Amino acid sequence: MDTILTAAAPGSRWDHQTVTKLRSCDLVKLLVRDISRNGEVLDRAQVTQQKTSQPVQFEITKKTRESVEAWIELRGLSGMDYLWPSRMRKFDHITTHQYARLVKKWITSIGLDPSVYATHSMRRSKATLIYKKTKNLRAVQLLLGHTNMSSTVRYLGVEVEDALEIAESIEI
Numbered sequence: 001m002d003t004i005l006t007a008a009a010p011g012s013r014w015d016h017q018t019v020t021k022l023r024s025c026d027l028v029k030l031l032v033r034d035i036s037r038n039g040e041v042l043d044r045a046q047v048t049q050q051k052t053s054q055p056v057q058f059e060i061t062k063k064t065r066e067s068v069e070a071w072i073e074l075r076g077l078s079g080m081d082y083l084w085p086s087r088m089r090k091f092d093h094i095t096t097h098q099y100a101r102l103v104k105k106w107i108t109s110i111g112l113d114p115s116v117y118a119t120h121s122m123r124r125s126k127a128t129l130i131y132k133k134t135k136n137l138r139a140v141q142l143l144l145g146h147t148n149m150s151s152t153v154r155y156l157g158v159e160v161e162d163a164l165e166i167a168e169s170i171e172i
Helices: 002-006 013-020 062-075 096-109 119-134 137-144 149-156 160-169
Strands: 044-048 055-059
Touching: 055 137, 096 119, 119 137, 119 149, 137 149
Parallel strands: none
Antiparallel strands: 044 055
16 A cells, blocks of 8 residues: 555545545545445445444545555455555554554655645545535535534635625525
């Protein structure tokens, strides 16, 4: 996995988390069977979030599917294996701390400031872009698996200015 991560290939953990919008604690616990059937990575998958115990669906882009399929084949993984297995503990996944260290290493290797980019900012990235493009808070709430709209509003930093822009763009 380090090779995929340091090469910044599509489907690396960076790409996978950005695409899925999963929290690190949920991403590292993904089993191969959570995202694939009959050797093919699914277009969409669903997991139960650790934080909320609520199910959340997520999409998996074509590039990510291709990269993850190659990763599964390279590692010889099957249904009950963790997608991101630990090198140290057989039958376990990497920890969120290991994941954060890998992300920091990757961010640094591509010349970005690791104090600006971290695992959680990656989760937020696509959600923020979707909101900015559509202004659809409910869609973002569903994608992130938030149970309360107020959480999504705080998470995205929606301000009065955003609300006014939306109101001004609609004529009755």
